Amino acid sequence: MLRALVIAVVALLALFSWREDLPDVEIRLAERTTQAGRIFGGYPLGQGFTCEHDGLHALDVALAPIGGAALPLELELRRGAADGEVVRRASVAAEALPASDGWARFEFEPIEDSGGERFFFALSASDRTGHSPWLRFRGVPYVVRPWGDRALEGSVIEGELLPAPPRPRTDLHHGDLHTLAFAMNYMHPEAGAAKLELFDAQSGEVLRTASIGPGLPCDTGWVFFRFETLADTRWRALRFRVELPTGASLIGNAEGPSIVAYHGGSKVPEDVLGATCAGAELPQRDLVFRAWSSDSRSALLGRLAERGGERILWAAIAWFLAIVVAARLLGRPVEERE
Amino acid sequence: MGALEGADRRRVTRLVLVAALLHGLAYLFAVAPWMGEDEPWHLEYASHVAELHRPWGGKAAQYGAGAEVDERRLWPTSQLQVRRRMAGTSEEEIAARQREILASMAEHEYFRRVDWAGAVSDRTDFDQVEEFFTATSQPPGYYSVLGAWLFPVRHASIETQLVWARCLSLLLYLASVWVVLQLACCAFSDRSLAIGATLAFAWFPMNARLGAVVNNDVLARTLGAVVLLLCAKRLAGEASRRTLVLAAALVALGLLVKSTVMSLAGVVAIAWMFGGERSARWRNVLLGVVAGAAVIGAVLWLWHVQHSPVLPRNVDAFLARVQRGASLETLGELWRTFVGGFNWYSREFSPTTYAVAGVLAGVALLSAFSALFHTRRGVSRPVLGLCFALLGLQVLLVVLRGEGQGRYLMPAMAALALVFATGLLAPLSNFRRPAGLKLFAMLLFAYDALFLWGGLVPNECLLWGS
Numbered sequence: 001m002l003r004a005l006v007i008a009v010v011a012l013l014a015l016f017s018w019r020e021d022l023p024d025v026e027i028r029l030a031e032r033t034t035q036a037g038r039i040f041g042g043y044p045l046g047q048g049f050t051c052e053h054d055g056l057h058a059l060d061v062a063l064a065p066i067g068g069a070a071l072p073l074e075l076e077l078r079r080g081a082a083d084g085e086v087v088r089r090a091s092v093a094a095e096a097l098p099a100s101d102g103w104a105r106f107e108f109e110p111i112e113d114s115g116g117e118r119f120f121f122a123l124s125a126s127d128r129t130g131h132s133p134w135l136r137f138r139g140v141p142y143v144v145r146p147w148g149d150r151a152l153e154g155s156v157i158e159g160e161l162l163p164a165p166p167r168p169r170t171d172l173h174h175g176d177l178h179t180l181a182f183a184m185n186y187m188h189p190e191a192g193a194a195k196l197e198l199f200d201a202q203s204g205e206v207l208r209t210a211s212i213g214p215g216l217p218c219d220t221g222w223v224f225f226r227f228e229t230l231a232d233t234r235w236r237a238l239r240f241r242v243e244l245p246t247g248a249s250l251i252g253n254a255e256g257p258s259i260v261a262y263h264g265g266s267k268v269p270e271d272v273l274g275a276t277c278a279g280a281e282l283p284q285r286d287l288v289f290r291a292w293s294s295d296s297r298s299a300l301l302g303r304l305a306e307r308g309g310e311r312i313l314w315a316a317i318a319w320f321l322a323i324v325v326a327a328r329l330l331g332r333p334v335e336e337r338e
Numbered sequence: 339m340g341a342l343e344g345a346d347r348r349r350v351t352r353l354v355l356v357a358a359l360l361h362g363l364a365y366l367f368a369v370a371p372w373m374g375e376d377e378p379w380h381l382e383y384a385s386h387v388a389e390l391h392r393p394w395g396g397k398a399a400q401y402g403a404g405a406e407v408d409e410r411r412l413w414p415t416s417q418l419q420v421r422r423r424m425a426g427t428s429e430e431e432i433a434a435r436q437r438e439i440l441a442s443m444a445e446h447e448y449f450r451r452v453d454w455a456g457a458v459s460d461r462t463d464f465d466q467v468e469e470f471f472t473a474t475s476q477p478p479g480y481y482s483v484l485g486a487w488l489f490p491v492r493h494a495s496i497e498t499q500l501v502w503a504r505c506l507s508l509l510l511y512l513a514s515v516w517v518v519l520q521l522a523c524c525a526f527s528d529r530s531l532a533i534g535a536t537l538a539f540a541w542f543p544m545n546a547r548l549g550a551v552v553n554n555d556v557l558a559r560t561l562g563a564v565v566l567l568l569c570a571k572r573l574a575g576e577a578s579r580r581t582l583v584l585a586a587a588l589v590a591l592g593l594l595v596k597s598t599v600m601s602l603a604g605v606v607a608i609a610w611m612f613g614g615e616r617s618a619r620w621r622n623v624l625l626g627v628v629a630g631a632a633v634i635g636a637v638l639w640l641w642h643v644q645h646s647p648v649l650p651r652n653v654d655a656f657l658a659r660v661q662r663g664a665s666l667e668t669l670g671e672l673w674r675t676f677v678g679g680f681n682w683y684s685r686e687f688s689p690t691t692y693a694v695a696g697v698l699a700g701v702a703l704l705s706a707f708s709a710l711f712h713t714r715r716g717v718s719r720p721v722l723g724l725c726f727a728l729l730g731l732q733v734l735l736v737v738l739r740g741e742g743q744g745r746y747l748m749p750a751m752a753a754l755a756l757v758f759a760t761g762l763l764a765p766l767s768n769f770r771r772p773a774g775l776k777l778f779a780m781l782l783f784a785y786d787a788l789f790l791w792g793g794l795v796p797n798e799c800l801l802w803g804s
Contacts, residue, residue, distance in 0.1 A: 007783040014792025018800060028803030030454035030684055049804075138458055140466045163410075173469055174414070176462075235410040265460025269450060269804045300800065307447075308799040315367035319790065322360035323783055326541070329353050329533050330776045333346040 003330075004323040011319075015304075019295045022303070024056065025049045025271050026290035027136055032101070033143060033260060034181060035064050035132040036275075036287065037221020039073070039125050043189055045133055046122030047287040048082065048273030052303075055294040056114035059090075059121055060103040061133055062288035066220045068130035070094040073123050075106040082120040082276050087111060097131055103290075104131075114293055118273060121289075132221055134288035135275065139179055139262030144171045148253035151185045157242045159256045160201060163235040170235050174263035177233040179284070180210075181222045182242060183251035183258035189217040192245035196225040201237035213245065216277055220251075222260065226284065233263070341527040341716075350533060351519060358515040358540045361786075362508045365550035368790060370798045371446040371500055374551025375682050375745070378439045379464065379473035380481075381500055381552050382420065385435060387485025388492040388499075392425040393478035416464035416472050422645075423474035436464050438496045443467075450802035453684040457803050473554075475647050477640075479594030480554035503552045510560045511549025515540045517563040518752045524570045525725075525756055528716030530771035534763050534778050539563075539755035541782040543789035544676060544744055555745040558596040561588055562749030565602045566728060569609035573720040582610055592749075593637055597648040597739075599749050601731035603633055608727055612720070648739065659740035668742035676744030678789050680797040683743070687793060695785075702761030714764040722760055725753035 039045050059075065077088040090106035097104050106121075123133065144161065161171040180196065187194060191214065198208040208227035216223075242250060242257070250257040266284055275282040293299075304312060342350055372378055387393055399418040401408045409418060417432045424432075443449065444459035455467055464471070473481075487506045491499055518539040522532040539545065548556050568585040571577035585606045592599035607626045611619065641649045650656040662668055677695045678687050686692075707726065709717055732750035736742060747754070759778070766774045 003780060003783070007780070007787050010784050011787035011791035014788050015796065017792060018796045022796075022800055025804050026801075027457070028453045028801075029456065136456075140458060140461060141456070142469075163408075170410075174463075174466060232411070234412075234414070235408060264462060264466050265458055267460040268457045269802075272804045304795070304799055307802070308795065311367045312795060312799065315364045315790075315795075318360045318367060319364035322357050322364060325353055325360060326357035326537065326779065326783070329350060329357070329537070330772075330779055332772070333342075333529060 001324060001327075003327045004320055007323050008320055016297055016300065019297060019300055022295070022300065023060075023290035024052045024293040027272065027286055027288045029134070029136060029288060032062065032064075032134045032288060033141060033146075034135050034137060034222040035066065035220075036135040037132050037184065037218040038066065038068070038128045038130070039123055039133070040189060040217040040219070041125060041127045043217050043278045044076075044122035044124035045287065046082065046120055046276040046279075047289055048118060048120040048276070049289075049291060050116070050118050050271045050273065051114040051291060051293055052116075052271065053293040053299050054112055054115040055110045056119065056291060057110040058105055058107045058292040060105050060290045060292070061123060062102070063098055063104050063131040063133055064101045065097070065099060065130060066132045068128070070097050070130045071125045071127060073097065073104065073125055073129065073131070076122050076124070077108065078120045078122075080118055082122075082279050082281075084120065087119075119291075120273070120276065122276065122279075128219060135222065136286045136288055137179065137181060137224055137260075137262055138266035138268050138284040138286070140174060140264040142173050142261045142263060144259040144261055145252065145255060146258060147183055148251050148258045150251070150253065151249040152252050152257055153249070155244045155246070155248075157244070157250050157257055159240055161236075161238045161240065161259075161261070162201070163237060171259075172233045172236055172238065172261060174261075175234045176229050176231055176263045177261055178229040178266075179224050179226045179262035180240065181224045181260040181262065184218045184221060184223045185249045185251055186220075187213065187216075187218045187223065187245060187248040189213070189215050191247055194223060194225075194245055194248065195243040196227075197241045197243075198227070198230070199239040199241070201239050204239075207238070215280075216282075224262075224285065340529065342523050342529045342532045346529070347523065351516070354515060354519055354533075354536055354540065355512060358512055359508075361540060361546055362511050362549040364790070365547050366504060366508055368795055368798075369547060369550045370451065371497060372443045372448045373451065373681065373798055374553055375743075376473060377500070377552045378443060378467075379471065380484075380554065381496070381503055382435055382439060382464070383423070383473045383476070384481045384484035384488055384503065384552070385492070385496070385499060386420065386424045386427055386432075387478075387481050388488035391427050393423055393474075393481055393485075395425040396420075396422045396427065398422050414463040414465040415470055419472035420474050423478075433463065435496075437462060440464070440467075442496050442500075447802060450804070451798055452682045453803060454682070475645055476554055476596065477594045477646070479591060480557045480596070483557065484552070500552065504550055507551060507553070507556045508549050510556050511546065514560045514563045514752070517560070517567050518755060521563065521567040521570055521752055522756060522759070524567065524574050524576060525718045525721040526716050526759075527718075528768070528771065530775040531716055531759050531763050534775050535756045535759035537779055537782055538758045539752060541779075541786050542751070542755065543678060543786050543794075545748070545751050546786070547794070548745065548748065553745065554596045555598070555748045558592065558599050559748035559751050561592040561595065561599055562602060562728075563752035565589060565592070565599075565605060566724070566752050569605050569613070570718075570721045570724055572609045572613040573724055574718055579610075579613075582606060582613070585609070589633075593640065596749075597641065597646065598732070598735055598746050600637065601728055601735050601749055603630065604731045605724060605728050608724060660738060663737035663740040663742070668737075668740065670742070672736060672742030672744060672747070674744075675742070676747055678793055679744065680793050685797050685801075687788075691788070699758070702758045704761070705765055706757045706761035709760050709764055714760070715768060717760055717764050722756065725756045728753040729757065
């Protein structure tokens, strides 16, 4: 029994060692694909979330350096709504921003009554930043062509989405296409709208149209053309035409523009409330971030009880008894004792 | 201290089985639904077998020149792959099963737990989780067994079927533990070594966890232990040549379970060549080589007709696969996912943990290897040699396959347990071995505690993505 108790203490220490490593809310992506682009002066990028516990005291935002001088970033935290009361401010100096893909931490005085409350934060800078926040679009992503190595010339770009062959793999693997993301260079907020038209490759019939902006800047990031879901897209051939505002260009490679197709559902947990740009909602997307609140043992155990339920209790009982029984194997053999 | 025998052996067997049952139950409770790697695909396959669809003779997808219709536009690839394997299944039936499983995965927060899957929960087919992936390219052996096991609950909810399928894994884990105890008694005439090896097998966390998930590696692991036991008995002179016929039959069955049991054919060949009379050894070697070539030819043909992904498409693909398999990156991944990987290998321990485990394992392996050349009291050198051979063959298979996943080592898990116990306990004097066993067991229990309560439970229950 003593051995089992010693091991149980080891188990408890191992469990409680997680206390400071459990974010309140976190967007977890094994692979980050789409960045929002530089933050423009006057167009802060933000995100809403519901805090689980009291004691909200820090926010981490995933950033990628995308070239240019690093600028300090300011964070405003509002309660209740994107235009609600500012409850905290924090900043990160330019030299403290990540030199490679990583988290930038914004720390502030703990908010004692944050549990169950809605918060919205916004990141701003004095001018276009050298860092971009990562973004998650809500859908099943399928990378048609990853981030390219060149800016494509022309204000109108046409291309095709084709099955395999002629492609090495199909450009549209799933049904229910609802969004096409394109990699974008310098779309100024006052330059007008970017437009997408989607055609059937055989008949030329216009199937869907979508537009972005004005007022939604994007530089060295991805823009998302959302349209009514097109069900029959699996292994289908489509043509697209993108019309860009003055000064903007698409990014791609020798084969064409960089594209991510989004299919299927878009349901995500209710504790993330979506991204914003200059206070306006950016539908179906979230900044990649994490929020830190209470790191008490009771918060950890509360979450374990809520998410693990009874089965974790039974697991603990069976596991402890297993060691008690196994430890009896370590004693002397029957004959020696007799 | 002497061998494990008589009343003591019966008592140890009882205690080992009760402890293993409790340990297996702990994992059965702790592992959340659908958190076994590829579990949805394995259960999908077996559930169609339980509906009495034959796992061969299905209908291939129509597409390309000459096809009336491109069926890839009509149905997701993963569903066409199931239809190609399962005779008599309809597209609607396959789609409905996938939707049922996906709904359960969403309800049990699978998409919040597995980082590469993304948090979006309303998905309608398996391609939307992983493209071009299916379990139906695997041989049908395990799924036939699991399908028969699921038959009584085939009309129950998919979650009931999952729990029932996991219970089969628990039973196979218990059976494997019992087999390893018999194997340890054959390999060691020392009580501490025998108990140490059995505990190493039963308490190795990734192995115990395999007793709580649905996966064909579960059966491959059990077959590996049984074949090793039969061959060890032959080498130790405790069994006749007929035992090897049984072992060869099990290997043949095993090849219908998973390609990773191919290593066991080598073990049977070694036992065949070196287990008989010295005078007949050259004849046995010759027979072994001829039979081995015939088996390899038959297996390659079987994999070809089964559309197994094990076979590379051409020589270039084979060479690329070997290069990838032998790379440090793949071998590192093999080690990490063997020592402990969580949430479908999307999360890991800290690098320090893998380094410490690596040092311990290295010491144990070197020490055990030296026992092949220096007498260690109570250790059967032929059986230990057989264990090393199996380990070597298993790692070679992983390299040839080009994918470093720890569970591919499971057919050699019994051999590894024996090697670890030998390496860490055999160098001690008889007098010190009982104390050594206590320390060895406490290390195992502590490792298990770190794995379960510092890895598996926090990753599955505490850290969810949004």
